[in-house]
Structure formats: structure tokens, C-alpha cells
Amino acid sequence: MLNFSYRNPVKVLFGAGMIAQMSKEVPANARVLVTYGGGSVKTTGTLDEVKAALGERHIIEFGGIEPNPSFETLMQAVKLGRRENADYIVAVGGGSVMDGSKFIAAAIHHDGEPMDILKTRGRAVTQALPLGVVVTLAATGSETNSGAVVTIRATHSKMAFSNPLLYPQFAVMDPAKTLTLPKRQVGNGVVDAFVHVVEQYLTYPVDGKIQDRFAEGILLTLIEDGPRAFSEPDNVDVRANLMWAASQALNGLIGAGVPQDWSTHMIGHELTALHGLDHAQTLAVVLPAMLHTQREAKQAKLLQYAERVWGINVGTPDERISAAIERTREFFERLGVATTLSAYDLGVQHIDALIEQLQAHGMVKLGERQTITPEVSRQVLEAAL
Numbered sequence: 001m002l003n004f005s006y007r008n009p010v011k012v013l014f015g016a017g018m019i020a021q022m023s024k025e026v027p028a029n030a031r032v033l034v035t036y037g038g039g040s041v042k043t044t045g046t047l048d049e050v051k052a053a054l055g056e057r058h059i060i061e062f063g064g065i066e067p068n069p070s071f072e073t074l075m076q077a078v079k080l081g082r083r084e085n086a087d088y089i090v091a092v093g094g095g096s097v098m099d100g101s102k103f104i105a106a107a108i109h110h111d112g113e114p115m116d117i118l119k120t121r122g123r124a125v126t127q128a129l130p131l132g133v134v135v136t137l138a139a140t141g142s143e144t145n146s147g148a149v150v151t152i153r154a155t156h157s158k159m160a161f162s163n164p165l166l167y168p169q170f171a172v173m174d175p176a177k178t179l180t181l182p183k184r185q186v187g188n189g190v191v192d193a194f195v196h197v198v199e200q201y202l203t204y205p206v207d208g209k210i211q212d213r214f215a216e217g218i219l220l221t222l223i224e225d226g227p228r229a230f231s232e233p234d235n236v237d238v239r240a241n242l243m244w245a246a247s248q249a250l251n252g253l254i255g256a257g258v259p260q261d262w263s264t265h266m267i268g269h270e271l272t273a274l275h276g277l278d279h280a281q282t283l284a285v286v287l288p289a290m291l292h293t294q295r296e297a298k299q300a301k302l303l304q305y306a307e308r309v310w311g312i313n314v315g316t317p318d319e320r321i322s323a324a325i326e327r328t329r330e331f332f333e334r335l336g337v338a339t340t341l342s343a344y345d346l347g348v349q350h351i352d353a354l355i356e357q358l359q360a361h362g363m364v365k366l367g368e369r370q371t372i373t374p375e376v377s378r379q380v381l382e383a384a385l
């Protein structure tokens with residue numbers, strides 16, 4: 001196992017009716033900037049519940065944070081927060097709202113250009129307003145981690161950044177809040193959480209038994225309950241397991257002490273920035289192709305994955321690996337998330353620009369051994385056609 005330091009300070013408030021509990025977490029005299037997305041929290045009633053929980057506190061509302069939140073939109077919230085002297089942020093929504101609110105939290109009192117927060121990948125963050133989140137979409141794990149992704153629209157740059165100051169103070173996770181999700185977002189959420197686990201698990205063995213078995217437990221749960229969210233759409237227990245799985249997939253625990261990959265995510269970000277695919281759609285396209293291309297470098301863990309996650313233990317090593325990749329692809333497709341570039345009307349003619357963007361963003365040595373050069377990324381994209 002590799003050395004690691006691990007700390008996750010987020011207080012989780014999990015279960016039905018837990019929104020009301022946030023009144024104990026936010027100071028009584030706080031001036032609260034409440035952030036949300038395109039309006040789902042209004043129609044579902046979640047925003048009203050949040051406001052009721054905040055009671056007499058001064059509330060400043062900022063709606064309209066879009067999926068794949070943009071620097072340009074978020075700077076409007078930063079200006080509002082400055083003008084109104086906000087001193088606490090409550091984000092109500094999915095990964096985009098939570099991520100965008102982490103940027104706002106860091107930018108409001110940032111000494112210098114807020115853009116530097118993105119350009120330094122979060123190293124420029126020296127302070128942040130306290131942030132609480134109310135999760136309405138289980139997928140990214142943003143609720144219990146210190147990372148975020150913000151798009152600079154002007155340059156089509158999807159910038160991931162993180163800083164320990166950006167951990168939420170608390171995360172309300174009421175699984176019933178995800179019952180209103182459209183099917184597309186349910187599928188997206190399961191795929192995103194699944195790929196988060198894979199990026200930290202399918203590398204090379206370092207005898208991290210706890211990390212491996214936790215990772216496999218999350219994958220098995222997603223495989224079991226992901227499809228059930230479609231066949232039993234009103235089952236809150238299913239949503240509870242998916243919500244906790246998504247949080248555990250990216251709260252730092254399974255990634256501590258093991259190598260991490262993240263090449264699928266970085267290539268995926270360019271697909272979203274240039275072509276507008278949903279985050280999870282990009283992962284469903286890139287991951288099977290990445291595993292195929294990296295089948296030798298990842299052989300030992302792929303065989304472990306095949307056996308322990310998919311129960312594949314007959315055939316040559318190569319046959320078992322092929323079968324495991326195929327099962328992964330079928331799983332994504334079953335969740336309604338297509339796994340080829342052509343399914344999104346993209347072809348070989350789009351690959352050059354994607355590679356140029358990877359280079360422009362410094363994504364030239366990706367993967368657990370930094371071997372995913374632009375040339376390998378090209379092979380992966382070609383394998384994803």
C-alpha cells in the first residue's frame with residue numbers, strides 16, 4: 001500500500017426529512033447565499049424546504065447555475081454575494097450547483113483574479129466562505145469532497161480544481177430528493193459513480209485490500225441497484241444505496257493509499273467542453289476504449305475486476321478481460337448511456353481538435369503511470385468510434 005494522509009471533515013445528514021436539521025448547522029445570524037440550478041428545485045419543492053429550514057436568516061438567492069457550470073455565470077453570483085455581504089453559502093442541486101458553489105465560496109473574498117483559482121487548479125485558494133450542500137442528484141460525490149469542475153466558456157476549457165478549504169461543512173442527503181430525476185440523469189449518476197471507482201481501482205496492484213474490497217462493494221451495489229432505479233422508480237431504499245454509493249465513490253476513502261488513473265475523466269472533459277456531451281456520457285464512451293487500450297498495463301487488476309465484480313473466471317486471461325470490458329459496456333448501455341462516439345454523432349474528423357485541447361490543457365501524461373500521451377489518447381478515441 002502507498003503512504004497516505006486522509007481526512008474528510010464533511011458532516012453528513014442522511015435520510016428522510018434531514019433538510020430541517022441544517023438549521024442547527026448554519027449560524028443564526030448568517031447572511032446565506034442560496035444557490036441552485038435551472039429551476040428543478042423550485043418545481044420539486046426542495047428550495048422551499050431549504051428556505052423553511054433557514055427560518056429567519058437573511059437569504060440571498062442565486063439561481064441559474066447551468067450543467068457544467070461556467071465561470072461566466074458563477075462570476076455573477078460572486079458579484080451578488082459581494083454586494084450583499086453573504087457570509088455562508090447553501091448549494092441546492094447536483095454536482096454542477098455544488099461545484100459552482102465551491103468556486104463562488106473561494107472567489108468572493110479572493111485576493112486577486114478569481115480566474116487564478118481555476119488556472120492554479122485550486123492552489124491559489126487561501127480562504128473560502130463556509131458551504132453547506134443539499135444533494136438532489138447522486139453522482140459526482142462533490143457533496144463529500146473538496147474538488148470541483150468549472151468551465152471557462154470563452155476557451156472551452158473544463159477546469160478541475162480542488163483545495164481542502166472547499167470541503168462542505170455539511171451535506172444533506174435525503175434520497176427521496178432524487179426520485180424526481182429524469183431517467184437520463186439517473187443513468188448518468190450511476191455511470192459517473194461507477195467510473196469514479198474504476199479510476200481509483202483499475203490501475204495496478206499495491207496490496208490495498210481494504211481499498212479494493214470497498215471499491216468492489218461499491219461497484220457491486222451500483223450494478224445491483226442502478227437498474228432497479230429504473231424498474232422500481234419509487235423505491236427510496238434503492239435511491240438511498242445509490243446516494244451513499246456515489247458519495248463513498250469519491251470522498252477520498254477508496255483512493256487513499258492506491259494509485260489513481262483519471263485519464264478517462266480528463267479526456268471526457270474535452271468531449272463535454274467541445275461537444276456538450278453530459279459528463280457521464282463522455283465516461284461511458286471513453287472508459288471501455290481506455291480499458292481495451294490499456295489491457296496489458298492494467299492486466300492484473302482487470303483480471304481481479306473480471307472475477308470479483310463480474311464473476312468471470314473461465315477462459316484465457318485475454319478472454320476474461322475482453323468479457324469484463326464487454327460487461328461494463330453493456331451495463332452502461334442498459335442504464336441508457338450510449339458508449340460510442342458515433343452514438344453522439346461524433347466521428348474520426350473530431351479527434352484532432354480533442355487532442356489539441358488535451359495538449360492545450362497540459363493533459364499529456366495521464367494515467368496511473370503517466371503513460372497516456374496525446375498519441376495514446378488518440379488511440380483511445382479511435383477505439384471509441
Ligand code: NZQ
Nearest residue numbers: 037038039040067068094095096136140142147148180181
Ligand atoms: O438545473 P436543474 O434545473 O436543477 O436540473 C438539473 C440538471 O439539468 C437536473 N436535476 C438535478 N437534480 C434534480 C434534477 N432534475 C429533477 N430532479 C432532481 N432532483 O439534473 C441536471 C444535471 O445536473 P448536474 O448537476 O449538471 O449533474 P451532475 O450531478 O451529474 O453534475 C455534473 C457536473 O459535476 C462535475 C461534472 O464535470 C459536471 O460539471 N463533476 C464533479 C466532480 C466533483 N466535484 O468531484 C467529479 C465528477 O467527475 C464530475 O467531473
Ligand code: ZN
Nearest residue numbers: 140192196265
Ligand atoms: Zn465524474
